[in-house]
Structure formats: C-alpha cells, structure tokens
Amino acid sequence: MSDTAVARAAVVQAAGDAKADSKSEQAYAFIKARIVEGTYSPGYRLVLAKIAGDVGFSVVPVREAIRRLEAEGLVKFERNVGATVSGIDPTEYLYTMQTLSVVEGAATALSAPLIDATAIARARAVNEEMRQCLEHFDPVRFTALNRDFHSVLFEHCPNPHILDLVHRGWNRLATLRSSTFRFVPGRARESVREHEELLQLIERNADAETIERAARRHRSATLDAYLAQAPGTPKKISNSQEEKQ
Amino acid sequence: MSDTAVARAAVVQAAGDAKADSKSEQAYAFIKARIVEGTYSPGYRLVLAKIAGDVGFSVVPVREAIRRLEAEGLVKFERNVGATVSGIDPTEYLYTMQTLSVVEGAATALSAPLIDATAIARARAVNEEMRQCLEHFDPVRFTALNRDFHSVLFEHCPNPHILDLVHRGWNRLATLRSSTFRFVPGRARESVREHEELLQLIERNADAETIERAARRHRSATLDAYLAQAPGTPKKISNSQEEKQ
C-alpha cells in the first residue's frame, strides 16, 4: 500500500521531468527504474493488473511499457502467462558482456577524440574514489562509480545507435546487482588500473583502434575472470579478440 | 480492396507457419514483411485504423506491432500524430552503416570458426552469381544475393544478441532498396572481390581479429564510398577504425 504511494510519487516526478509524457511512457520509466534500481528483482512477477493499480493507469499503457522493456531484454514475456523481470543466467551474462565489449569498445573509440581535459579530470576523480571504495569495501558505491566512469568515456559517442546499445547493455547488467557474477576477487583492483590506462590513451590521442582494443579488453577481461572461476562454465564461445595476440 | 485480400492471405500464411501466433504477432510479421519487401516504402503513412482494417484485426494488436517496429528502427512514430515507414536520411544511413560495421564485424569473426567447407562453397557460388549480376546489370538480384552471402558468414554467430543486432541493421538498410545510397559506382565490383578475400581468410582459419577487421572494413568502405560522392555530406564522424593504419 505504501508501495502504491511511492509508485505514484515516482510517476509524478517522472512526469515533471519531461513535460507531459504519455502514460505509457510514464509506466515505462516507472517500471524500468524499479528494475534497474532493484526494487523489482529478477524473477519478480509483473502482473499487468497489479502494476496498473500501482501506477494508477489502466492495463493498456502498462502492457505497452512491458513490451518495450521486453525488447530491451529487461523483462521476459510469455504469451498468455505473464511477464517476469528477466534474471540473467551464466549464458545470458556471457552474451551480454560479449556484446557490450563490442559496442562499448566502439563507442569509447568514437567518443575519445571528443573528450576534453575537464572530462578526463572528472573521470580520474571518479576512478580515484573507486580505488578508495576498494579499501573501504563498498562494492555498491564501487559499481555506481564504475558506471559513472564509463559514462564519461562513451557519452560523447557521436553515433546514437551505438550509444543506445551501450546503455541497453549496462541496464541489463544492472539487474544483476550484487549477484555472484559481479566482483570476481581481485578483478576490481585491476579494473581501476585499466581505467587509468584508458585515460592515458585518450589523453595521448591514441588512434581509434588502440582505444577500441583497450576498452574492449577491459570488459572482456571481466568476463574471462568470471569464466575462469565459474563452476559450470557454459559452452566456451569467449574467443575474445585480443586474447590471441 | 484487392490489397486487403493479399493482406489476409499473407496473414493466414504467417499463421500457418508458426502454429497460432497472437494477432499482434501476425500484424507485426505482416507489416514488417511489407516494409522490407518495399510495398510500404519510406514515408508511407501507417494509419492504425486503416491497417487494422486491412489485416482484419482491431487497432490494438496493430498498434503493438507498430511500436515493436519502431523499436527496431523500421518505423518512425510520433505521439498523437501517427507512424510512417522510416526513411533513411544520410545521417541515419551513416549511423546504421557504422553500427553495422561494428556488429557485423564481430558476428563474422565469431562465426568464422564454425563455418564448414560446404558453407564456404555455397557462399562462393553466391558471390560468383553476384559477379554475373554485375555484367548483366541486375542490381535488385545483386542486393538480394549480397544479403545471402553475408548471411552465410554470420549466421553461425554463437551470440544471439549480436546476431540480432546484425539482422536489425540489415532490415533497416533493406528499406533503402534502390535509393541513391546503394550502388555507388564501382563499389559493387570491389565488393565482390572483398567477398572472395573474406572467404579465403576464413578458409585459412585466420585469427579473429583479422577477420573482424576485414569484415568491418568491407562495410565501412561502402560507407566511405558513399560519403566521398555524396553532395551534402553530413558531419564527418566516420573515423572508421582501419582507415588509419
């Protein structure tokens, strides 16, 4: 019940942000926010009528919102059955990370020439804070900062299609939250170091291919770390590019 | 009116293919097929009520179908105004080609180790036919064969997410059909040659990075050829990777 109140508040706020979005848009933002933030965790059953009641709309806009979320991979929808927040199994994790390594690498390379010194300084500050999170064992904040860091790197990507794909990948990963996938021991520390390397490449105006390779490897290394320590590793398809050279 | 008959027939067929798809699914397949095949050409106004009449359903499933097509970029949807088949302007073309160069390159590289000799032979036959199309000036067939050729190269991609992105890109390009974008003079001939080179790399089990680079360059070269001869070139963002080396 207080759930409902919170829901409405969120909707009102969302509506305020973007003038007069359609209800379907509001429902979309509402549900998506809850999935990404974790209120609706993987496996959560999204019953149309219930959510419709929560947001105060009828089922039609809610249904449309859910279908959109399905297209983005955040929700799994089964005909005549219903929708659930899509968990991510090891295979899905692999697919998502691999895809992200490709599109994020490209986005970062395309962004690089457009990143100014201020942004670099900002990213470096974020990375420094991440390093401190490591020492204070604050994985939640670490994760949030990690997204901030990479946002700086790819947010200037001049190709909106690619940028959109990157955001989708991050959102999908966000549903993991603190699951077993994240935080492979030792990987976080390496990650911070690689961030600094990336920043230096960008500062030096390294060529696009070098930056792309570094950015891609940064991500696929996380995937590889997971695969190395995973118990039932799924079929090996992670022939990550840079491994071979 | 005969239009309606054709429409119904298509729907019936689609329904037969996949048991009992939902109407929304059928509407989706119906509209998508017409866009890709060119019956609904770019700029075509998709009026909900009209299409609903054509397929024999009410507007609700049709609306849902159109929103899905919008998510894939085949349709442009404007709130309270309506939907039109999304043409592709030079900027969109650039975005799409660039994105496709990235994901297709990755898909081809991931597929390569899984392509057997039979498939290679098939692709080579297709490419040979393309060469003949060049001499007989049959651009329509050339385009169709081109998709066939590349399908062989990336269809074994073990990552369904990436594969899906590739298909979306091709579908978007399909809406161009015989527009000014396609068939930059001389490019087709080069294209056939590059196809053969790609096949040889795959036969030789070249490493993933080499194949990815070749596949990506194959596409970005087409983009570059267009940009070189285009009148009002959009903002230059095509720093295609391999250009620099």
Added chain:
DNA sequence: ATGTACGAAATCGTATACGATGATTATGGC
C-alpha cells in the same frame, strides 16, 4: 499413495468506445 481428469481462478489478448491531441481548413480582419 499416486496419477489423472476435471473444474475454478487468475491472467492475458483483443474489441469497442470515448476522450485528447494535433493537423487542416475555413473565415474574418487587415
């Protein structure tokens, strides 16, 4: 005790209806 069949409840899928919004055309004033 277990498996099967039937029935009830929950939930989705679609149709229809009406209100809201943006485009278009007509009209009046300048």
Added chain:
DNA sequence: GCCATAATCATCGTATACGATTTCGTACAT
C-alpha cells in the same frame, strides 16, 4: 490578397469489458 484565428476533422491514447488461455487445486479412480 494575405495573415491570424477559430472551427472542424482525422488520428491517436486510454479505459473498460469480455472472451481465450493457462495454471493450480481438488476429487476421483487405480
């Protein structure tokens, strides 16, 4: 004759209602 403004129309946005499908529980037979 042209521009501004108001009325009209086309079209979408959403609510409500009902039918279709699936799932779950229960009873019965083996």
